[in-house]
Amino acid sequence: MWSVTVIDRDDAHYYQPGFLFIPFGFTTIEKITRKKSKFLPKDVEFIISEVERIDAEGSVVILADGRKINKSGVISTKELYEIFPGGPAKKAARIAGLPKPVGCV
Numbered sequence: 001m002w003s004v005t006v007i008d009r010d011d012a013h014y015y016q017p018g019f020l021f022i023p024f025g026f027t028t029i030e031k032i033t034r035k036k037s038k039f040l041p042k043d044v045e046f047i048i049s050e051v052e053r054i055d056a057e058g059s060v061v062i063l064a065d066g067r068k069i070n071k072s073g074v075i076s077t078k079e080l081y082e083i084f085p086g087g088p089a090k091k092a093a094r095i096a097g098l099p100k101p102v103g104c105v
């Protein structure tokens, strides 16, 4: 079974184009701020933490508090199509940093 983890240093999502209107009093920072977590599907794990370092070769994300987030690197073609239905699997795998899928569904 696949899983997705999102890591961010905070839960504040800013509608950045709105920044242009703040100095002129057309909007406020409160009005253009939402919670990132509200945009994520419930199955997605959301970790709020500063990322210290990414060890690309070892496929590990090292957080500021010392936690290490690994990725399994093992995913079947069937699971890949479940994550990216209708999408080109090879390109999707490359973007997601997953091994190139082999075989057919």
Ligand SMILES: Cc1cc2nc3c(=O)[nH]c(=O)nc-3n(C[C@H](O)[C@H](O)[C@H](O)COP(=O)(O)OP(=O)(O)OC[C@H]3O[C@@H](n4cnc5c(N)ncnc54)[C@H](O)[C@@H]3O)c2cc1C
Residues within 6 Å of the ligand: 007, 008, 009, 010, 016, 017, 018, 019, 020, 049, 050, 051, 052
């Ligand atoms: C004034 C303004 C107007 C804009 N207008 C438009 C527009 O009209 N149309 C348009 O298409 N685009 C617009 N953009 C651009 C658009 O908002 C950005 O291109 C887009 O937000 C970039 O997305 P991103 O995910 O690459 O980066 P971001 O949205 O900046 O996301 C990066 C995330 O990484 C997190 N992060 C960074 N470092 C760490 C770390 N070490 N540990 C943990 N988390 C970390 C941050 O907290 C942040 O949530 C505008 C931008 C600005 C500033």
